[in-house]
Amino acid sequence: QKEVEQDPGPLSVPEGAIVSLNCTYSNSAFQYFMWYRQYSRKGPELLMYTYSSGNKEDGRFTAQVDKSSKYISLFIRDSQPSDSATYLCAMSAYGNNRLAFGKGNQVVVIP
Amino acid sequence: EPEVTQTPSHQVTQMGQEVILRCVPISNHLYFYWYRQILGQKVEFLVSFYNNEISEKSEIFDDQFSVERPDGSNFTLKIRSTKLEDSAMYFCASSDPSSGYEQYFGPGTRLTVT
Numbered sequence: 001q002k003e004v005e006q007d008p009g010p011l012s013v014p015e016g017a018i019v020s021l022n023c024t025y026s027n028s029a030f031q032y033f034m035w036y037r038q039y040s041r042k043g044p045e046l047l048m049y050t051y052s053s054g055n056k057e058d059g060r061f062t063a064q065v066d067k068s069s070k071y072i073s074l075f076i077r078d079s080q081p082s083d084s085a086t087y088l089c090a091m092s093a094y095g096n097n098r099l100a101f102g103k104g105n106q107v108v109v110i111p
Numbered sequence: 112e113p114e115v116t117q118t119p120s121h122q123v124t125q126m127g128q129e130v131i132l133r134c135v136p137i138s139n140h141l142y143f144y145w146y147r148q149i150l151g152q153k154v155e156f157l158v159s160f161y162n163n164e165i166s167e168k169s170e171i172f173d174d175q176f177s178v179e180r181p182d183g184s185n186f187t188l189k190i191r192s193t194k195l196e197d198s199a200m201y202f203c204a205s206s207d208p209s210s211g212y213e214q215y216f217g218p219g220t221r222l223t224v225t
Contacts (some may be wrong), residue, residue, distance in 0.1 A: 013131065034213065034214070037218070041200070041219075041221065042218055042219065043115075043117075043202050043216040043217050043218040043219045044154065044202070044216045044217060045216070046213055046214070046216070049211065049212075049213045051212075077133035085184050090154075090214075092212065094212075096202075097159070097167065098144070098159060098169065099144075099146075099154075099156060099169055099214060100156070101153050101154040101155075102153070103152070103153050104153070
């Protein structure tokens with residue numbers, strides 16, 4: 001079983017729709033969870049960071065963690081064409097530890 | 112806003128040559144990392160560095176790789192004898208343990224080995 005699984009998509013949505021992305025993981029030691037946005041041939045840009053089960057909101061973005069199910073989600077409300085990118089989930093077992101990444105989810109928001 | 116910078120943005124080299132990829136982490140960060148991403152694949156961890164020594168490395172980080180912090184601002188990745196399969200985007204990242212464990216990534220160096 002892969003350490004972090006993320007359905008690569010692609011996912012096309014109309015502008016204004018809610019985008020829902022998720023990752024599952026197998027390593028119960030993971031405690032820190034991040035979502036990154038990556039534009040083509042650019043570096044990952046940190047969007048959300050959380051280390052506890054539950055929801056964390058930041059503007060149009062909500063990150064959700066369910067450690068009992070080993071499942072994390074990212075929701076993007078009121079999606080914009082500028083949200084078109086690849087979204088990567090990443091996680092680590094403890095602070096300042098290697099990140100294990102999902103394969104990335106390509107999102108296209110159609111105007 | 113502080114950011115991680117990397118040079119060069121693109122490096123082309125011949126198989127067997129040595130390359131050095133350079134990074135300037137965010138100035139108050141203490142942990143430094145290298146990751147790579149082969150085209151179409153996941154971002155993979157290579158190595159982490161703290162207090163002037165390697166704190167963790169992956170199985171990819173074999174004897175042909177080395178890292179160094181030659182001064183107070185730069186962090187380098189050296190590949191001694193490049194292979195075709197080393198062609199990838201190489202990302203540097205840094206984190207500050209006093210404010211959290213988020214890792215901030217640079218824009219990457221695209222390495223092409225011919």
